[in-house]
Amino acid sequence: MKAAVTLRESQLGALFRAFIEVDHNLVVRTAGPFFASRQTEVVPGVQLAELFSLRHDREDNKTYSPKRVIGEMADTPERLELFCKSKNIRLAGIVFSIEGGFLLALNIVPEDFIIEDQGLTISDFSQIDSSVPALTLIGMQRALLAEARQAAIDLAKAQADAVELLDRTERIGRYIVHDLTNYLSIIRLNVANLARSGGSAETSRSAIEAATRHVSDLVISLERLTGHRDVEVQPIAVDHTIRANLAFLEASLPPDFTLNFIGSVPQAAVRVGRTELIIMLTNVIVDARGAMADGGAITITTFRSAHGPAVRLGERGEWVVIKIIHDGPGIDPAAVPNLHDPEPVIWPDSPDFVLRAVQTWARAAGGDARVTSMPGAGTDICIHLPICNDAEVPDHAAASIVGLAPPRTGAMARVLVVEDEIHALDAIVEILRMEGYAATPASNAAQALEALAAAEFDILLTDVIMPETSGVDLAHAVEARHPRIGIVLMSGYFPDESLLQPHWRMLRKPLDLSLLMQTLAAAHAAQAPVRSA
């Protein structure tokens, strides 16, 4: 056949990178740049059928001799495909008859369009072969998938790191709170000692007092920071919770204060953290104490209301109102409107700092907190919390005004004092002895158990957080062996209530001396002749 167009060999190679010229017996005469650029077996003199198997577009499934097939395909548009017998390479194209043989005008067909490990490069494809962009783009797509996967792994790791960091911060924060509380106890108790020994060192006394106040503030903010927060918020009975923690709340007040509680919602439950509720009330009480230079009375009341707070106008439901009233001079009224400013700048020493925190908390729980100041006459703080109806609330005794047992002297009660902080232990033991108690020190649970094996005690007064065995575990162990002993726990924390026995007494650290005496006296007085454990 006469060629209509004459191709130069270089152009032939540019168009058909894997062309092969064979004679009529299919012996290779020349091969294109794809073969020339690498070591292949496609060299002149080799029989084509030894290197490749053959496929063409006929559908009759019969095997034909390559010679016959190629001869028949010559100068038709039929597609010829050759498979390399030794490598995973496929060639495709059409057949021309040329002088003395055939021109197989072939290009490479990439296997599954994967470029990995095929040993192919861009120049194996003709300039117009769309395999190049296809292969490149598929390669990019794979790279992006790998990148997305890596990004997801990085993200998960970052999240895990963040959680771990938070955990660590929280743990460290708790240690700090614990240590600070201990130091605070030491200071307090020594202040009391100083006062007892004649009241001469008045300057150091007030200096220590000031330090106590600062550390106290620090502890409160750290507590807030480390979030003694219940993760899963179960409904809690408001009255019961407040009543169960009244001694705790009372411990944040000096002796010239009285704290009263009038609860009238024995059945109402709200969905807030138990600890949070107590911390918020403590904050409010501590704040009130600051405003009441000469002592006074703080009263907490609870009642039901069908009216929500102003910010929840129109929301249906029932509300528990917790009202804290004190007869101090009232907070600066100028600070009150500030509470209605949606995004105020808050400084820890601004007068509304604590109230703001209470408000944020109450709003997050679906309620609100509001302050009414009556300058000169006092302040009242109303916390609205939505009642949750789906909760089952245990039926507790009717509301009552709870006071503490009147103070009594030691009357030679035998107290085993367990405290891992040695200075605090010394101070407590010394004070108890001065108050007429027979106090025995132990600096850990093991020592305490030894002492108990050797002698009898009326009261176990133990710190809660101690290395190895906690005060709570110790109390359980002691009570199992000595059911008559009175148990008093001291902690800067508010321990998990489920771990405590209802008849145990709790003292909040830093210890308030008069409350310590009252509590020990009450524990001694209440000692049941026989308590079934």
Next chain:
Amino acid sequence: MYGMAHRALRQMMVDRLGPAVWARIERETSTGPADLISLCVYDDSKTLALISASATHLGLPVDEALRDFGRYWVRYAELSSFGPIMDFTGQDLVTFINNLDRMHRSVVLAMPDARVPSFTLLDETDGRLLVRYRSDRTGLETFVIGLLEGLMDRLGEAGEVGVASREGNAIDFAIRLDRN
């Protein structure tokens, strides 16, 4: 420039100075995960800010940091999931340079905002290659030197890259190869 450059820079800085320094660079330049998507094209000012901040932390002039980055980039592309595309572009220096434009042209089919350069092999004698680089960007001369050095390293060549001439938006680089 595209996010792949930012990712490569991040990797280089993390390798050299650790993750904390990179975190600081991200803060200094207000960079976040959204600026590190390989095939997203970002304003060149973003890339420049990242490079200058990195240069400062490395204690290098920007041009030198760019050259280091060019060298690093080739290694990064090879080791990252873009390795197969690098292999596909060429296994020897001459083939690679000859195929670079086809590779870039294919890549940017999916990235309409990208502006890729052009590399032409003008002359090839046994020990010397003359490569013309054309781009509508300026200031990347030392980056390209670093890239070519990185490529030589990757493809088993040793030698030196220098600027032979500059004209308009084209720079001719002379690569002297040590072939014994």
